Amino acid sequence: MTVTIKDVAKLAGVSPSTVSRVIADSSRISEKTKIKVREAMQQLGYHPNMIARSLASQSTQTIGLVAPSSTDLVFQNPFFPTVLRGISEGAHTKQYSIHMTTGKTEKEIYDDVVKMVQGRRVDGVILLYSKVEDRVLSYLRERNFPFVVIGKPFKHVEEITHIDNDNFRAAKDVTEHLLRLGHERVAFVGGNLNFVVTVDRVLGYEKALRNAGISLRNEYVIHEEFLREGGQEAVNALLSLEDPPTALVVSDDLMALGVLNSLNELGIQVPKDISVVSFNNVMLAEMSRPPLTSVDINIFDLGFEAARNLMQMIENPKEPVKRVIIPYNLVKRSSCGPVESAIVEST
Amino acid sequence: MTVTIKDVAKLAGVSPSTVSRVIADSSRISEKTKIKVREAMQQLGYHPNMIARSLASQSTQTIGLVAPSSTDLVFQNPFFPTVLRGISEGAHTKQYSIHMTTGKTEKEIYDDVVKMVQGRRVDGVILLYSKVEDRVLSYLRERNFPFVVIGKPFKHVEEITHIDNDNFRAAKDVTEHLLRLGHERVAFVGGNLNFVVTVDRVLGYEKALRNAGISLRNEYVIHEEFLREGGQEAVNALLSLEDPPTALVVSDDLMALGVLNSLNELGIQVPKDISVVSFNNVMLAEMSRPPLTSVDINIFDLGFEAARNLMQMIENPKEPVKRVIIPYNLVKRSSCGPVESAIVEST
DNA sequence: TTGTAAGCGTTATCAG
DNA sequence: CTGATAACGCTTACAA
DSSP, rough: OOOOHHHHHHHHTTTTTHHHHHHHOOOTOHHHHHHHHHHHHHHHHHHOOOHHHHHTTTTTOOOEEEOTTSSSSSGSTHHHHHHHHHHHHHHHHHTTTEOOOOOOOOOHHHHHHHHHHHTTTOOOEEOOOOOOOOOOHHHHHHHHHHHEEEEESSOGGGSSOOOOOOOHHHHHHHHHHHHTTTOOOEEEEEEOOBHHHHHHHHHHHHHHHTEEEEEOOOEEEEEEESSSSHHHHHHHHHSSSSOOOOOEEESOOOHHHHHHHHHHHOOOOOTTOOEEEEOOHHHHHSSSSOOOOOEEOOOHHHHHHHHHHHHHHHHHHOOOEEEEEOOOOOEEEOOOHHHHHHHHHHH | OOOHHHHHHHHHHHHHHHHHHHHHHHSOOOHHHHHHHHHHHHHOOOOOOOHHHHHTTOOOOEEEEEEEOTTGGGGTTTTTHHHHHHHHHHHHHTTOOEEEEOOSSSSHHHHHHHHHHHHTTOOOEEEEEBBBBBBBHHHHHTTTTEEESSSSSSOGGGGGGGGEEEEEHHHHHHHHHHTTTTTTOOOEEOOOOOBBHHHHHHHHHHHHHHHHOOOOGGGEEEEOOHHHHHHHHHHHHHHHHSSSSSEEEEHHHHHHHHHHHHHTTTOOOTTTTTTTEEEEOOHHHHHSSSSSSEOOOOHHHHHHHHHHHHHHHHTTTTTTOOOOEEEOOOOOOOSOOOOOHHHHOOO
């Protein structure tokens, strides 16, 4: 039924091993037989059985992908398809394939990872997120299995190859941008603190304030689990304060969209009454009203580099640990303005 | 190094085949030995090598996913992560894994598919799109390889299992909804006509108009390749008409967002001056200003059913061809209004 | 430069 | 109910 290496060997009048060597384009095979064998392959429509090859060579040429549990934000976020595209293109450069976990809960995902790692289905793994506590990461580390994380590992940063932005500095930058516009009451709206990216961004925000000699206020820092609803609740909480902020640093474009909508419903104008800046710069940032000033973190590159570095680790087991920092840049649109206008307004 | 079935056999004092049977939970093994073997597995931390198992059993328990080339709309669209989540959860119910193509261009994708099919890496394939001409689909059909398509196949509909919405009727419905609101100048803004879904939707739109005795106008049907820019250009074209439409049927939420923005920039109010209805009902539909009236096509279910049906086909080769129609429903929000207001406005 | 033969870790077919 | 033994299709020493 299926045409194997043996059929090709027979037709070409050589041994199976020779065919195998032709597939691998071994230098120790004469051009003449290579051509002969390739013709036989053509003629029979031969395609190597990757499974058999994997079993024999103990390598699959495939990358395992681990997304956070689908209840978390990543999956709903344009971040996901974009980083996936980056990984995909990166993998393609070396002909790697992609294998995905299908689990929903953390436990299911953990089991998936064990299955794909011990089941020898993948040569390495990319973690699409970085959480404060993570069984999956611990497992991979313990087994010494090749993996890279997108984001900054919470522990053992020096020992784990990861691809990240400098989220601390980015948050500091945007906060300073707001400060420079004259804002002094700047609040932070972030996601789940279990994600390291959230932690980094609050820290950067706080640093900027501290540098500017502005004291931190607990009421100004809000963390919400969900994107839409979160934005809404954050606005409610913030605006019911005695001293509501005049500017908001929001940790995710989607959440910022929620914020914008709530503000709009309350009749509060952006950026006249309140300034908003956010992160990721997904396509929507530019389609919102007003268009969002947002930090472009080059999501595609995060994925692409993750794939590239993982493949390097797979192919060279003694590859040193790396920290790859993808540059970011602030894309200024129309959601930020000087604080003066707000003050003028209230006078 | 790695613990195999043989190690387990030795420790449990049975033969490798017995261990294999315990893994498969064969009914012809005594409970006693099952327990004994399982204990040995535990003790050694045994996990089956899926690759070896696949080679021996000629089945991989994995589903191949084929997305359209990333230059097309699907990848940028929230549709993609959602349908993926559906497939993922569907696959998980039977412990199937997911394998993805990494190609960018059509040719790369085609090669990926051949490699994963002939390479025996997957037991079946899901096509995440349906195009008018598609080498991948032809290839799968010729080889008689199990596959399902999400969307309606252009040719051989009766012979290909597919999961779809009744896009024709949905488009007809929404157009009639607009008609009922008094609109007579209704335009259609759609995506690439190579996608069957686009074709179905224009057809439904046209049918509704014809039923209502309204003559079709070519200038009222616009097709755009890209989402944002497309929305913008469509608006420009439509509004420069002598007789601009008072209502728009837009084939995709994201494009509708582009439309909304262009309209907004031109100072045209929705729904007062013009009504807009779109398709898919992704999260953004509800976050736009005004919130979009949109057809919820139950994207998650499309994916879930695709996985379920494919697995059925894989497990039962003589499973009959099926057409699964996922229901849709119109979610009314604030982007549609009676035509009267527009008329009043212009008087 | 090429062939022979022994794996890779399972499952499946026969016996018993 | 359980055990040998032969596949599964390929890679890779080791020989020649």
